[in-house]
Amino acid sequence: MNVVSPASASTEPVTSDGVIAAGAYVDGRRVANIAIDEAGSWRSKPDHVVWIGLHEPETQLLKRVQQQFELHDLAIEDADHAHQRPKIEQYGDALFIVARTAQLDGDSIAFGETHLFVGEGYIVSVRHGASTSYKPVRERCESCPRALARGEDYILYAILDFIVDNYSPVLETIQVEVEAMEAEVLASAMTRAQIERLYLLRRDLLRLRNAVGPLVEVCRRLEHDNLPMVRPTMRPLFRDVTDHVRTVQERIDSLREVLAFAFEASLLVGQAQETAISKKLASWLAIVAVPTMIAGIYGMNFKHMPELEWEYGYFAVIGAIVTVCAVLFWRFRRVGWL
Template identity: 40%
Template sequence: MSMAGNLRKVTSLRKVGGLRGVGGLRKVARLARRGARVDLSHPARSPLGSSVVNCVTYREGVRQPPGRDLVESVERIRKTGDGFVWLGLHEPTEDEFADIADLFGLHPLAVEDAVHAHQRPKVERYDQTLFAVFKTVCYVEHTELTATSEVVDTGEIMVFVGRDFVITVRHGRHGSLGPMREELESSPEQLAQGPAAVLHALADHVVDGYLAATDAVQADIDQVETDVFAPDGARTDPGRIYQLKRELLELKRAVVPLGRPLQILATQPMRVIAPEIQAYFRDVDDHLKRATEQIAAFDELLNSILQAHLAQVTVAQNEDMRKITAWAAVIAVPTMVCGMYGMNFDHMPELHWRFGYPLAMSLITVACVALYRGFRRNGWL
């Protein structure tokens, strides 16, 4: 069995009175050894159907072989004072997370936030544990942008950082940390700096996702801008612009609030983050500012595109009204003449004249042609 252990046994921690010291750890370890061993150290979901995605021990930046169970691994690390445990979960339930919280001494308020999600990006300190919330962003690929297209999808990652452990809780359909874990394991010197290095890598990973999403959204904005300023731009569906603005607002809600937590991580002294690690958080904050500035620029650009589109629609409507007015003026001439000669009077000028009809038709034609040329010369037709 891996370090994650038999979850059916670990979730029985409450029944044995929780974890209160080394004696409690040993007692739960003995209970866990009675059941069948299941390897949970692979990056896939647990065959038990639990929320544990991965659980690995690192010592001097090197991944250690799986232990018997999670409790034994934590006990060994706390005895030697060397290394840390990285436990990854995906959308755990309260029951699944409760005993893990007891094992690592997590604060109930932080546990509640981690289970129920829908939190703003933040950083909070609870005794010896640091709790951070990050919003993840993923660009949704689409062949054509419509008024109902989903452009960005958001999720959440909660992180508990202690002296000898890192617990990541992921919510959402995207944001897998497997590639990030593999990249960190390829740099043992970085992992050797402890849980704070994992927190920095996670923050950098999330912010890189912001930059990738903003670059992809820019391509959609460029396409909409090209369509609006095309010769038939007035026929562009304004719903596409509004949809982009809605999706950009969702992106803004995920990115902008992270600025203050990153400043805290980069500037305020913390026990679980060494000063040399804090310098790297300043670099992540710089990248975040770039993403924030891009979003603000996109918002202004979309406002300008929307205003330009509305102006084009107004101009097109004016053009249509001028054409209608011009044709109405042209048609008014024969209507007037024919209406006058359609009156039933015996005594009318040229009523019985041989050339009366050709003359009336000639006058109508000349007047209509003159009006048409005049309107065409002035751009009305």
């Protein structure tokens, strides 16, 4: 799997109306850069495949694409309004697929969407929100015409595989932070800032899992269902993507469990520290109570207290106080309270 991190991903020029690239391919080789309004005619030529990439297109551009490929109104409506759940839908002989993308934006995860229209002789990708450019996918496919010559379903596989691969840099960055946080927890109780960060990490991981999870069903259908535009020879590749998605799920679950254990360990460390402090306070309180009690007794202003007339009474009381306090200190130290 070829992972391209968001930081190093190459970018593609985007026209004012949202077109990133539009090309016609024959036998895996680009034969022309085409205009959107010519896409339908190129697609109708024998053995031609039209590959169009759009980034946050305007409604009018989507309508033009719809006219060229006779796309379903509901699919166009979904592509025009983002915030869709990952899914796969069949409209006649065409497929409409939604996948969620993820990138690190500072200390949090930013999510985006990719909508894919796949039909006879064409594939259209529509990107919304945070997403790495698909230029590396196009370049990799064009560098291997034999693979690209397989057709639209191979391009679909390449894009889905790229989306899943780019979950890895996000998880690797989070894993480094989680491991550092886990080491700090064992050293001392977590601060408020650390607890807040732990909560944000668990929230982002949950959102990422919700974005990744439905892709398993999407890839499963591409692998097992007799869907149009997916040839039997492509099913092992989609099975590979399914395995990658499940691996990502397992990593997310593992990180969330580590964060949960880290929080529980922090609570235990904090409780242990509080218990140790309480023991120390109780020990010193018991030691201080001895001279306090004796001083309180002899501080009572009774007229008849025989010890007050004893010549060595003061020294005896001081000696008793020191002895009892020393015994208590030794005892508390021995049991580990001091």
